[in-house]
Amino acid sequence: MRGIWSRKQSNWSESIRRLDMRSFPCVLAILRIACFLSRQGKDLQIESKYMPSTNSGGFSLTEVMVSVAVLSVSALGLTSVWKLADDKALAARLDERATRILAEYSELQNFAPQYLLEQANSSSRIDFETQGLPLSPGETRTGFMYHPRHVDPAGGKGGTVTFDDAIPYQLALVTDGQVQLITLTYQLPYLSDPKATVVKQIRLNLRQ
Amino acid sequence: MKNSFSRREAGLTLVELLAAIVSVTLVLGAATGLAITAIARQKVEFDAAQLETQHAVLANAIFNAIKTSDSFQIFDSSHSAETSSLGSYGIGVPSGNYLSCRHNFTVGGGSGGLVEQDFEFVPGSADRLGTLVQTIRFLSTNQQQVRKEFSGVFATGPLFSMKNGIPQAHWSISTNLDRADFNVYAMPLSMR
Numbered sequence: 001m002r003g004i005w006s007r008k009q010s011n012w013s014e015s016i017r018r019l020d021m022r023s024f025p026c027v028l029a030i031l032r033i034a035c036f037l038s039r040q041g042k043d044l045q046i047e048s049k050y051m052p053s054t055n056s057g058g059f060s061l062t063e064v065m066v067s068v069a070v071l072s073v074s075a076l077g078l079t080s081v082w083k084l085a086d087d088k089a090l091a092a093r094l095d096e097r098a099t100r101i102l103a104e105y106s107e108l109q110n111f112a113p114q115y116l117l118e119q120a121n122s123s124s125r126i127d128f129e130t131q132g133l134p135l136s137p138g139e140t141r142t143g144f145m146y147h148p149r150h151v152d153p154a155g156g157k158g159g160t161v162t163f164d165d166a167i168p169y170q171l172a173l174v175t176d177g178q179v180q181l182i183t184l185t186y187q188l189p190y191l192s193d194p195k196a197t198v199v200k201q202i203r204l205n206l207r208q
Numbered sequence: 209m210k211n212s213f214s215r216r217e218a219g220l221t222l223v224e225l226l227a228a229i230v231s232v233t234l235v236l237g238a239a240t241g242l243a244i245t246a247i248a249r250q251k252v253e254f255d256a257a258q259l260e261t262q263h264a265v266l267a268n269a270i271f272n273a274i275k276t277s278d279s280f281q282i283f284d285s286s287h288s289a290e291t292s293s294l295g296s297y298g299i300g301v302p303s304g305n306y307l308s309c310r311h312n313f314t315v316g317g318g319s320g321g322l323v324e325q326d327f328e329f330v331p332g333s334a335d336r337l338g339t340l341v342q343t344i345r346f347l348s349t350n351q352q353q354v355r356k357e358f359s360g361v362f363a364t365g366p367l368f369s370m371k372n373g374i375p376q377a378h379w380s381i382s383t384n385l386d387r388a389d390f391n392v393y394a395m396p397l398s399m400r
Binding site for chain 1: 234238391
């Protein structure tokens with residue numbers, strides 16, 4: 001038995017135990033890290049005569065470089081957490097805005113003057129959010145939940161800040177017996193269906 | 209011959225030392241860069257969320273002020289509002305940038321008091337951007353007034369109106385990330 005031997009027989013120790021590590025310094029470095037980290041690896045012993053002779057005192061330059069590369073890749077991998085944080089923050093803000101919209105319509109549906117309820121409202125009405133018109137039964141309106149700052153693809157920076165429209169939402173009123181149901185539906189941009197669809201509802205008593 | 213001094217057992221070579229320094233510098237530099245970027249991104253998110261939360265609180269305050277008011281009036285500006293007396297409001301307008309709401313209250317069985325909540329949009333120097341100022345005045349006592357300012361507001365028209373017979377307020381804020389719209393509709397309890 002030469003090279004690497006194992007106190008306990010296992011598939012991977014069996015397959016690598018005959019390797020002469022002097023020709024593969026990078027593999028040796030990874031194996032050393034694996035030996036240090038894994039329970040199974042601690043059962044591995046590396047015969048000193050098959051190790052590079054300069055390795056008796058500490059890590060070699062190759063080992064250090066490999067370690068740096070591994071750490072750097074790990075650090076870069078941490079940046080994926082940022083996207084998760086951004087997505088969750090956006091979801092929280094959208095949820096708060098949806099609640100605000102439903103609260104507005106709760107007040108409108110309950111206390112708007114009666115004649116406004118009898119007006120036929122068009123779902124394509126522009127800027128309905130500031131009109132203060134309650135929903136008619138069966139009516140559906142659409143708007144946008146999110147207005148991100150406009151980014152010029154050409155990289156130009158104009159003097160006036162403009163905003164885009166993103167994440168459309170749909171608002172619908174359904175009358176069911178003695179209750180009115182206002183439903184707000186929108187889709188989270190970072191998830192795929194059906195998890196992406198968010199539905200928020202409030203129930204209102206019918207006006208007397 | 210005596211045993212020669214072994215240089216490899218004495219410590220690190222220059223090349224090893226330089227490589228270690230470069231490696232550590234690389235790792236520390238990358239870690240510092242990541243930390244700075246993460247902190248900057250966090251601050252942008254935090255500022256945007258904080259501004260939106262402040263204005264959500266303001267929207268709630270306007271909603272409650274209108275809803276619980278015994279009387280209210282909309283004015284063009286604070287100059288028009290100054291014509292009001294303790295007994296009654298001056299002549300108002302259907303839409304404007306100044307909203308005043310008054311609340312009568314009594315403490316126990318004793319004398320009553322009068323509290324006025326005013327909301328004023330003060331345009332700033334920048335294009336359309338301004339400040340919404342909330343002022344609580346204790347008209348029947350000498351208690352000091354409470355004043356709060358909410359910045360980053362822009363409005364396309366008068367902030368307060370009586371459109372369609374409903375007291376309402378509409379404004380937007382510009383955060384570092386996006387625009388948030390606020391719409392308040394509130395019917396006073398006395399008008400229901």
